[in-house]
Amino acid sequence: MLGVLPVRCPGRARRAGVDPAQIQDKTNRGNAVGWVIREDQLTVSDPDVLSTLFCVGNGQSTTRGTLSEQRWDAYRGVYLSGLYTRAPWGLVYFMGAPDWLAAWVEADHRIELVGSRRELDLASGVLRRTARSADGAVEIEEERFASWADEDLVAQRYTVTVHRAEQPLRIVLGLDGEVRNHRAKYYQPGQFPLSDETGLKLSRIQRLEAEDGRLSVVLRARASESRAEAHAIVRQVSGPELSKRALAADGRAMMVFEVPPGNSPRTFTFEKLCAVTTETGGFPATTYDAALTKHIAEMQRFWDLADVRIEGEDAAQLAVRFAIWSTRIAAPLDGGRSSIGAKNLTGDWYRGAVFWDMEMFQLPLLAAVAPQRARNHVQYRANRLPAARVLAAQDGYDGARYPWQSYASGTEEPPQLGGFLYQQQHVNLAVAWGIWHYHAMTGDSQFLRQGGMDVLADVCRFFCSRAVPGEDGKYHIRGVCGPDENHPNVTDNAYTNRMVIWLLRITAALMAELDIANPDKARWDDVAANLCVPMLRENVFAVCQGYADLPEPDDALEAQGLGADKRSKQADTLMLFQALGHELPRQMLEACFAEYAPLCHQTSSLSLSTHALLAIRLGLLRDALRFFGMTVGVDLADKMGNTRDGIHAAAQGGIWMAAVWGFGGLTVGDRVNISPMLPPAWKSLSYKFLLRGQTIAVDVSRAQFAVRNDGSRPVELDLAGRATSIAPGQTVTVPHEAPWRPARLGAVIFDLDGVLVSTDMFHYLAWKELADELGIPFDQQINHRLRGVSREGSLRLIYGDRPLPPEDTFKAQCDRKNARYLELVNTMTPADVLPGALKLLKELRAAGIKIGIASASRNCRVVLERTGLMDCVDGVCDGNNITAGKPDPQVFYVAAQRLRVLPWNCVGVEDAAAGIESIHRAGMAALGIGPQARGADVSVPDISHVTVRLLEEVFAGHESLLDPYMERSLAHIKREVQAGYAATMAFGVKK
Numbered sequence: 001m002l003g004v005l006p007v008r009c010p011g012r013a014r015r016a017g018v019d020p021a022q023i024q025d026k027t028n029r030g031n032a033v034g035w036v037i038r039e040d041q042l043t044v045s046d047p048d049v050l051s052t053l054f055c056v057g058n059g060q061s062t063t064r065g066t067l068s069e070q071r072w073d074a075y076r077g078v079y080l081s082g083l084y085t086r087a088p089w090g091l092v093y094f095m096g097a098p099d100w101l102a103a104w105v106e107a108d109h110r111i112e113l114v115g116s117r118r119e120l121d122l123a124s125g126v127l128r129r130t131a132r133s134a135d136g137a138v139e140i141e142e143e144r145f146a147s148w149a150d151e152d153l154v155a156q157r158y159t160v161t162v163h164r165a166e167q168p169l170r171i172v173l174g175l176d177g178e179v180r181n182h183r184a185k186y187y188q189p190g191q192f193p194l195s196d197e198t199g200l201k202l203s204r205i206q207r208l209e210a211e212d213g214r215l216s217v218v219l220r221a222r223a224s225e226s227r228a229e230a231h232a233i234v235r236q237v238s239g240p241e242l243s244k245r246a247l248a249a250d251g252r253a254m255m256v257f258e259v260p261p262g263n264s265p266r267t268f269t270f271e272k273l274c275a276v277t278t279e280t281g282g283f284p285a286t287t288y289d290a291a292l293t294k295h296i297a298e299m300q301r302f303w304d305l306a307d308v309r310i311e312g313e314d315a316a317q318l319a320v321r322f323a324i325w326s327t328r329i330a331a332p333l334d335g336g337r338s339s340i341g342a343k344n345l346t347g348d349w350y351r352g353a354v355f356w357d358m359e360m361f362q363l364p365l366l367a368a369v370a371p372q373r374a375r376n377h378v379q380y381r382a383n384r385l386p387a388a389r390v391l392a393a394q395d396g397y398d399g400a401r402y403p404w405q406s407y408a409s410g411t412e413e414p415p416q417l418g419g420f421l422y423q424q425q426h427v428n429l430a431v432a433w434g435i436w437h438y439h440a441m442t443g444d445s446q447f448l449r450q451g452g453m454d455v456l457a458d459v460c461r462f463f464c465s466r467a468v469p470g471e472d473g474k475y476h477i478r479g480v481c482g483p484d485e486n487h488p489n490v491t492d493n494a495y496t497n498r499m500v501i502w503l504l505r506i507t508a509a510l511m512a513e514l515d516i517a518n519p520d521k522a523r524w525d526d527v528a529a530n531l532c533v534p535m536l537r538e539n540v541f542a543v544c545q546g547y548a549d550l551p552e553p554d555d556a557l558e559a560q561g562l563g564a565d566k567r568s569k570q571a572d573t574l575m576l577f578q579a580l581g582h583e584l585p586r587q588m589l590e591a592c593f594a595e596y597a598p599l600c601h602q603t604s605s606l607s608l609s610t611h612a613l614l615a616i617r618l619g620l621l622r623d624a625l626r627f628f629g630m631t632v633g634v635d636l637a638d639k640m641g642n643t644r645d646g647i648h649a650a651a652q653g654g655i656w657m658a659a660v661w662g663f664g665g666l667t668v669g670d671r672v673n674i675s676p677m678l679p680p681a682w683k684s685l686s687y688k689f690l691l692r693g694q695t696i697a698v699d700v701s702r703a704q705f706a707v708r709n710d711g712s713r714p715v716e717l718d719l720a721g722r723a724t725s726i727a728p729g730q731t732v733t734v735p736h737e738a739p740w741r742p743a744r745l746g747a748v749i750f751d752l753d754g755v756l757v758s759t760d761m762f763h764y765l766a767w768k769e770l771a772d773e774l775g776i777p778f779d780q781q782i783n784h785r786l787r788g789v790s791r792e793g794s795l796r797l798i799y800g801d802r803p804l805p806p807e808d809t810f811k812a813q814c815d816r817k818n819a820r821y822l823e824l825v826n827t828m829t830p831a832d833v834l835p836g837a838l839k840l841l842k843e844l845r846a847a848g849i850k851i852g853i854a855s856a857s858r859n860c861r862v863v864l865e866r867t868g869l870m871d872c873v874d875g876v877c878d879g880n881n882i883t884a885g886k887p888d889p890q891v892f893y894v895a896a897q898r899l900r901v902l903p904w905n906c907v908g909v910e911d912a913a914a915g916i917e918s919i920h921r922a923g924m925a926a927l928g929i930g931p932q933a934r935g936a937d938v939s940v941p942d943i944s945h946v947t948v949r950l951l952e953e954v955f956a957g958h959e960s961l962l963d964p965y966m967e968r969s970l971a972h973i974k975r976e977v978q979a980g981y982a983a984t985m986a987f988g989v990k991k
Contacts, residue, residue, distance in 0.1 A: 034310070034317035038119040043637055048075040048644035053635065054118050055346050055647070056127050056144055057329030059373065060151035061097065061276050062345035065127060067116055068142060068158070069104035072198040075182050075644060076101075079345040081330070082338025083228060083278055084352060084408050085202050085221035088193070092407045094352035095202055096179035098217040098230035100274040102252060103158045103173045105138055111169075113140065122325045125299050126292070137164050146329070148302070149294035152281060156272040157288050164263045171242070173234045173272050174254030177205040177217040182348045182645065194222065203228070208253055210246035214283055215253035231283045232274035239268035302328065305688050305695065306369035308659055312683040316659075319632040323655035326635075326647050327365050333372060336379030338408070340649060347646020353405035353413070354380070356427045356483075357606055359434030360579065361653035364661070364668075367441040368689035375447060378438050381431050382451035384410030385458065392462050395422065399461030402431045423481035423488055425466070429499040432459045433579055436506055440668055443692035445514060453516060456507040460524055463500045467527050474532040482543065484572035485604075487563040490544035495576050497533045498541070502580055504528040539591035541573045553599065553897040554881045555890050567599045567897065569972075570607035574600075578610050578657075581617065582669025593618060598900045602965040603972035605634045609654020616662035616677050622743035622959075625679065626904055628658050630963055639963065641970040660687050664698060665705075673718035674707060676700040677738040691715055694728075706733045745955040746905035747850035747874075749895045749919075752860055754787060754911035755929050755943060756837040756853075757867055762824035770817045771798055784932060787912035790856050790885035791818060818859070825859060830868040836944030841872040843948050850874045854895040854908065854918075856885040875899045887917035892924060893964060903964040907955050909946070910936070923964025925954050 039050060051074065054065025064077040078097040085095040105111045113131035120127045129142045139161045147153040160171050180199025194201040206227070207218035215232045234255040236242060242257040257268070273284040273291060284291070306324050310317040330344030340362055341352045358377060366374035381402065387410030388400035395401060403412040404424040412421050435452045438444065448456075467475035477500070482493035504524040511518045518524075534542035542548060543566075550566045551557055557564040571578075574596050577589045593614055602608055612627035633639040634651040660666050664687050665676035678685055678700050685700040694711025707724075708731040709715050715726050719734050726732050753759050764783045771778035776798055786794040791814050796804070804810055844851050853860060853876045860878035864870040875898035882890040896903050908919030911929040916936050919926040927950070928936025929943060937958035940946055 033314050034321060035123045036119050036121050037318065037322060037636075039117050044643075046638065046644055049638050050118065051075055052346050052643050052646055054120050054127055055329065056120075056125060056146045056154075057345055058125075058146040058148045058151045059329060059331045059333055061146055061154065062329055063101065063144070063146060063154060064346065065118060065120070066101065067113070067129070067131075068101045068156070069110065069113060071102075071176065071178075072180065075347075076180070077182070077347065078179075078276060079352070080228060080276065080278055081332040081334065081345060082408060083226060085224040085226040087200075087202060088223045092351060092353075092413050093181055093200070093202055094348060095219075095221055095226050095228065096181060097228040097276050098219060099176040099179060100154055100230055100232060100272065100276060101144065101156065102176045102254070103142070103156065103171075103270075103272075105133075105140065105160055106170050106172065107165075107167050111138055113138075122321050123299065123303060124296055125325075125329075138162055138169070145292065145295060147291055147295045148298035150284075150286075150291070151333075152275045152277045153284055153286070153291060154274050154276055155288050155291050156274075157269065158272070159267060159269040160259075161265060161267045162259055162262070163265045165259060165261045167261055169259040171257040171259060171268065171270070172254050173257075173270055174210070174247075174252045175215045175217045175230050175232055175274070176252045177208055177219055178251035179203055179219060205251060208248045208251070210248040210253040210255065212246060213244075213255060215246075215255065217253055226278070228276070228278055229281050230274055230276045231281055232272050233283050234270065234272045237269050237271050237288070240266060242268065302370070305690070307687075308656070308664075309684075309686040310659075310682055311685075313679075313681050316628075316632070316682070319636060320655055320659045322636065323652040323659075324365065324369075326652040327362050327649070327656070328370060328373075330647075330649065331362075331366055331370060331373035331376070333376050336376055336381075336383045339377045339380040339406075342649055343646030344649045344652075347644070349642065349645035350405070351407075353407060355405060355650075356424075356430035357650035357653075359430040359437075360575070361606055361609070361650035361657065363434045363437060363653075365653050365656045367438050368660070368666075371438075371442050371444075371690055374438050374442070375444065378435050378447060378452060381434070382447075382455055385451070385455055387411050388455075389458065392458075392465075397462055398458075398465040399463075400428070400455070400458035401425065401462055402427050402459075420481070420488060423479060425463075425477075425480050426483055426493070426496050426499070428459045428462060429496065429503060432456050432503050432507070433499070436503075436510075437668060439510075441689075441691060448510065448514060449516075453507075453511065453514065456503070456510065457518075457520070460504055460507050461520060463503070464520070464523050464527050467500075467531055470532070472532070473530065475527050475530050476532050476545075482572045483575050484543065484568040484570060485562075486567065486569045487544060487547075487572075490546070492532045492534050492545045494533055494541035494543055494573050497531050498576055499579065501528045501531055501533070502583070536595065539585075539588045540595050541576070541588075541592060543568075543573055552875075553877075553894050555883050555894055556881055559883055567601060568596070569601055570604035571600060571610040572596070574610055574614060577614055577617075581614075582667055582673070586618075589614060590618060593620075595900060597623070598897050598902050601968050601972070602630070603969050605640050605648035606650035606654060608634065609651060609658050612654070612658040613662045616658065619677065619739050619741045621679070621740040622904065623902060624662070624677075626902075628655075628662075630965070631655055631658060633963075639966060639969065640973060642973050659685075660689070664700065666698075671716065671718050671723075673721065674698060674705070675720045676705050676736065677740070678702060679738075680740070691717075703737060704733055704735050706731050708732075743905070743956070745849055745907060745952050746901035747852055747896060747899045747907075748844055748951055749852035749854050749892055749899070749906055749908045749924070751908075751910045751912070751915050752853050752855040752863060753857065755834075755909055756841075756869060757828070757832055757834060757863060759821075759825060759828070759863060760787075762821055765824060766817045766821040767794070767798065769820060770795075770813060774813075776800075776802070787914065787932065789914065790879060791858070793885050822859060822862065825862055825866065828863065828866040833867050833869060834943050836942070836946070838869075838872070840943065840946055840948070841869070844951075845872070847948050849948070849951075850899045850901060852895040852899045852906075853877070854891040855879065856882070856891055886912070886914040887921065889918050889921035889923075889964065889967065892919050892922035896922065896924070904959060905955075907951050909943075920960050920962055921964075921967065923960050923962055925958040925960055927951065927954050 051064045051066045062079050066074040066076045080097050083095050111133050116131040118129045126145045132139045141159040143157040203219040206220040209216040213234050217230045219228045244257045247254045271288040275281045308320045330340045332338050339354045342350045342355045388402045392401040404421045405413050466477050470476045478491045480493050481488040482495045536542040554565050608631040615623035634648050635643045665674050667673040688697045697708040699706045709726040851873045855878045858879035877895035903923035906924045908924045909927045913934040916926045926936045928939035938954050
């Protein structure tokens with residue numbers, strides 16, 4: 001179902017550190033399918049990606065899943081929530097804590113281990129690893145976890161089996177204080193005084209001690225008062241007792257155990273219990289087994305409420321549990337001192353910043369199953385209200401403005417980026433929405449009275465001071481950027497303004513409910529009634545004022561800069577329906593999804609889940625499954641190409657939202673509604689959530705769903721739209737089948753030349769004349785190789801291995817060929833349309849299937865006009881609208897966007913192998929015309945053999961599983977990295 005599965009789901013796997021049966025019996029989880037992530041069953045192999053996926057954490061700390069013997073050759077990281085430092089050049093970064101994983105075996109040199117295999121048991125939170133030396137003489141088994149019972153505590157068990165040793169060996173376990181930040185996108189080696197190929201050195205060792213099994217490392221930031229400490233107990237717990245010594249050297253505090261030579265197998269087990277903290281700490285007073293038992297008990301309590309059980313698709317089951325795990329291990333409980341960054345606590349990308357992603361994608365999960373940790377986040381925002389008020393005042397406005405990137409202080413970081421950050425005022429709305437949603441789920445009015453309402457009111461005041469009257473009698477908000485980020489400095493972003501209207505009304509209602517005086521109510525009512533929300537047409541919001549005048553999708557224009565056409569980086573207007581789906585009419589969702597989903601590049605990881613959720617709610621099965629599958633693959637399949645730098649936190653929260661809010665049918669508004677949409681491949685779906693302190697259990701099957709109140713008070717819910725009261729202990733069963741809509745062919749996109757018309761002879765004659773002038777052999781066979789290739793690319797192929805002329809000469813030759821070609825094309829008439837083509841186009845139009853043209857030729861429109869076909873098509877993308885010719889997917893991808901059809905709902909028709917590849921890479925099924933269309937899903941001799949029915953059969957039976965957004969995502973990440981490097985150049989250079 002998921003399309004491209006990110007994992008090959010295992011059978012029963014051994015659980016790490018404990019008896020599998022014990023965990024299964026206590027948690028009632030069944031076998032390990034859907035619980036264990038194993039290295040050899042993932043489809044990714046990049047070691048840094050694997051280090052991200054195999055993190056262990058507990059909300060206070062997270063440790064990347066690097067190999068314990070690695071140092072600067074790996075992307076290591078131990079992150080403590082809220083531990084930041086400002087570098088000497090001004091930027092704020094995560095400050096790494098001491099690395100507690102260090103463990104290795106050595107003789108006269110370190111023994112290299114091979115065949116490393118990791119598996120992470122999500123039920124117990126234990127990472128287990130095995131490896132061996134190349135000669136098989138030494139094997140290691142390692143377990144590690146971050147305790148959920150004592151969040152300062154991390155633990156490691158290290159077992160070494162020595163099968164033979166011709167010389168003495170040393171087993172070393174320790175703490176490493178030589179910590180580095182990975183450069184991610186924020187600097188290049190040598191850019192700053194403290195950076196080199198090993199990373200960024202933001203801390204120094206203040207204390208390094210090793211004495212009789214007790215190790216300590218204290219780090220101090222180089223440019224701030226931030227600090228981190230690690231204190232470890234290291235002991236041997238089994239095997240022949242070894243002599244040992246303590247050693248503090250090379251930035252590491254170590255215990256070294258001496259293994260004498262011998263040819264008989266011997267096994268030694270060690271344990272390391274470590275307290276990692278930002279405060280002055282002591283040594284752990286426990287054992288590995290005792291700590292593990294307490295830790296597992298806490299995990300069981302969590303999973304008993306938080307688990308989402310899916311029967312029928314193991315990959316989806318594992319992905320959803322991984323999403324829950326990833327979110328929980330980054331969620332602190334520290335009184336709002338810190339919160340969850342965009343990469344959780346798993347990497348250095350974004351330098352640990354907290355974004356609006358937290359409210360819109362991660363808070364819903366926490367509010368449902370870990371409300372104390374959700375409370376921590378809203379408290380984090382409330383604690384930073386004074387700083388937000390300062391930002392608003394600096395801008396000349398009332399109330400409060402929360403920063404786009406938030407660290408410890410709540411100020412704008414980095415302030416040098418100025419305007420773009422200031423325009424991200426939708427962050428204010430996310431902060432307010434998060435507080436509202438938290439209260440809707442928990443009923444925590446105490447928080448509202450103790451700070452939450454102050455935030456809501458000040459955000460309202462800010463936007464009311466931003467709203468200015470216009471000549472049309474409406475209020476307008478100018479100079480903003482919506483969630484999209486591609487269209488900065490606009491007036492009346494629809495998402496922003498519609499959310500402002502909602503916020504003004506809901507805040508006023510909450511103040512009345514809590515009997516809080518509201519001297520601003522008249523102003524709020526006025527702005528809410530008269531704030532402009534631009535419309536594109538009936539039921540379709542316009543992204544902003546002037547949006548309708550922007551050009552249609554055009555890669556050539558887009559290459560010139562942001563906002564050049566109508567397309568978005570990520571969901572913007574559609575985010576309204578994720579946030580306010582409970583109060584916006586379905587017909588608006590339907591119309592806005594049809595308009596904006598095809599226009600989104602999905603180059604941001606957070607956007608896919610939004611589209612999945614909305615497609616589910618609309619019953620668009622094919623779209624829902626594709627978007628959900630791609631969301632699942634963001635990290636587990638490294639879809640964005642940068643999981644190495646940390647988990648995409650919003651995507652993981654979005655997976656839960658798609659599963660529970662989408663397939664599980666949970667909608668939170670003035671009331672909570674449950675109306676499931678079970679996918680056909682799933683036999684059942686079960687989940688729980690807390691609603692105002694009462695545990696609600698939902699079990700969905702194909703023909704019905706049941707809702708049980710496991711709480712102590714009655715609850716009021718809407719079940720499939722019907723108001724229902726459920727008493728404590730009562731189960732209400734509702735007959736219900738998911739109203740999925742069958743997939744429908746949305747568009748057929750044709751190559752032009754050789755498919756609908758034939759100008760092949762014109763191209764041949766024009767190229768032949770030029771080639772003859774240049775003295776280069778040219779025949780029909782060479783001409784066939786030029787099909788679908790751009791003009792410049794064609795001339796390069798003609799030159800072959802010969803030296804190319806100077807650029808101006810080369811361009812003149814291309815122009816000369818084109819001029820001759822146009823002379824020939826201008827002789828064309830409707831009689832030149834190939835037999836059967838016009839009939840097919842008329843039948844497609846009668847069937848309501850859109851028709852597009854995707855041609856690499858810049859003269860495509862001339863041919864369409866001369867042959868009378870322009871009136872027969874709904875959209876055209878030609879060589880003027882792209883920057884790369886076939887087999888690059890651009891031309892078909894852009895054509896689909898111009899038609900407002902998602903790629904997988906299209907069929908492409910081509911007569912050349914390069915075009916077929918282009919179609920597939922654009923995520924479409926391909927129908928081939930003629931013998932040169934190698935690789936097509938289905939082929940026919942010519943266009944006269946194509947019928948609407950055949951195209952529908954190709955669509956139904958040959959869905960392309962290639963991700964149409966992957967190439968753009970990777971290119972976007974590459975540009976973003978370079979932009980990150982460029983942006984930080986202003987902050988310092990190596991002295």
